[in-house]
């Protein structure tokens with residue numbers, strides 16, 4: 001693929017949902033994955049007192065920087081690079097990916113009967129140009145019983161998910177109401193992403 005290929009984009013993400021969502025827009029993509037998954041996870045460390053929106057934008061910027069370095073190091077053909085990060089926020093508290101099943105159960109107990117925000121930042125670099133967007137959705141969870149939480153933990157679906165749940169999976173049964181972007185909650189807000197793609201191609 002070359003620079004002149006009209007709809008070719010690098011997706012720097014290990015998330016299969018992001019890949020599906022970007023493909024939903026009709027994009028041809030090539031994955032630009034990190035060599036070291038642990039180093040990639042380390043980018044997601046939260047700074048003390050950091051506000052959720054600041055955090056998710058900062059991490060997206062770090063992912064993008066890292067991805068652009070890989071593009072150069074691997075001598076790959078130039079094309080736009082897209083990165084994204086999703087986090088769940090309960091007030092000012094950031095709920096990232098759970099460390100283990102106990103951590104996941106604790107997160108779900110905190111989300112039970114509450115409204116939280118799901119923030120997804122997207123950034124695209126195309127040559128010297130960088131564009132970005134932030135999707136901010138609200139999700140209201142029903143009151144969860146200990147049995148609901150135990151069954152969900154047993155499903156394993158919480159693994160690798162911000163806030164320990166996936167709206168596109170069984171946790172849909174916990175979601176009373178959303179406002180914002182369903183695709184953003186899943187990990188890539190398609191309205192905003194389509195707009196950014198238009199901007200870089202204008």
Ligand SMILES: Cc1cn([C@H]2C[C@H](O)[C@@H](COP(=O)(O)OP(=O)(O)OP(=O)(O)O)O2)c(=O)[nH]c1=O
Nearest residue numbers: 013014015085086161162165166167185186187
């Ligand atoms: C809230 C929520 C999150 N998630 C997922 C989206 C993200 O994959 C994940 C949050 O982790 P991220 O760090 O945003 O993404 P990732 O590590 O999976 O992929 P990469 O950093 O390589 O791009 O949580 C869902 O799939 N459904 C949901 O309802």
